[in-house]
Amino acid sequence: MNMRQINATPGPTTFDPARTALIIIDMQRDFLEPGGFGEALGNDVSSLATAVAPCRRMLDLARAHDMLVIHTREGHRPDLADAPPAKVERGAPSMRIGDAGPMGRILVRGQDGHGIIAALAPDAGEPVIDKPGKGAFYQTDLEIMLHNRRIESLLVCGVTTEVCVHTTVREANDRGFRCIVIGDACGSYFPEFHRVGLEMIAAQGGIFGWVATSADAVASFDDGGHTT
Numbered sequence: 001m002n003m004r005q006i007n008a009t010p011g012p013t014t015f016d017p018a019r020t021a022l023i024i025i026d027m028q029r030d031f032l033e034p035g036g037f038g039e040a041l042g043n044d045v046s047s048l049a050t051a052v053a054p055c056r057r058m059l060d061l062a063r064a065h066d067m068l069v070i071h072t073r074e075g076h077r078p079d080l081a082d083a084p085p086a087k088v089e090r091g092a093p094s095m096r097i098g099d100a101g102p103m104g105r106i107l108v109r110g111q112d113g114h115g116i117i118a119a120l121a122p123d124a125g126e127p128v129i130d131k132p133g134k135g136a137f138y139q140t141d142l143e144i145m146l147h148n149r150r151i152e153s154l155l156v157c158g159v160t161t162e163v164c165v166h167t168t169v170r171e172a173n174d175r176g177f178r179c180i181v182i183g184d185a186c187g188s189y190f191p192e193f194h195r196v197g198l199e200m201i202a203a204q205g206g207i208f209g210w211v212a213t214s215a216d217a218v219a220s221f222d223d224g225g226h227t228t
């Protein structure tokens with residue numbers, strides 16, 4: 001055991017890197033770059049840019065300490081058979097899921113916009129989970145991957161804080177995983193939702209998990225963070 005202690009809200013917690021996965025949620029061009037799904041929904045996509053460098057810091061940290069790294073992508077089959085009409089109806093009528101945009105068909109697997117941004121490109125051997133919904137557990141093989149690796153704790157980052165990060169953390173919490181959300185490595189189109197979204201996770205003594213910063217995560221690997 002090589003337990004690490006991390007400063008967090010509502011209080012410090014511990015994790016075993018061998019039983020911890022870094023999950024990077026939906027850092028795709030469709031959400032972070034103009035012309036994709038995020039912009040089609042009426043959002044200013046530049047507001048997610050602050051999450052990129054902290055996500056990169058978390059990726060480097062996880063790789064340096066041999067933690068499991070899992071990337072997720074939200075998107076649909078080219079025939080949209082897995083896209084519920086209630087979801088397809090979102091956004092400007094001319095730029096809905098499956099429509100042609102400057103980065104290819106919006107939120108469709110295999111299109112340029114569906115890809116993870118270059119700064120956070122997955123390494124060979126890092127699982128990439130394609131998910132049709134907001135939560136990374138819904139209709140995916142994430143749970144069996146985590147169980148097969150005996151994962152107990154998740155370091156969670158990505159976009160957006162109050163949508164796919166929140167849904168995934170709620171799903172993970174119900175399944176017994178200890179979630180540490182890296183706040184500065186998450187982003188939202190709505191600064192207020194980002195702030196309150198993080199507060200909701202840590203409120204009530206950590207009702208869904210803990211919230212820490214990427215600097216806290218880095219510091220947890222200093223000698224002072226080593227508890228056993």
Ligand code: TIU
Nearest residue numbers: 026074159160163164165
């Ligand atoms: N719209 C929004 O805030 N988010 C999404 O649609 N998906 C994710 O959060 N990935």
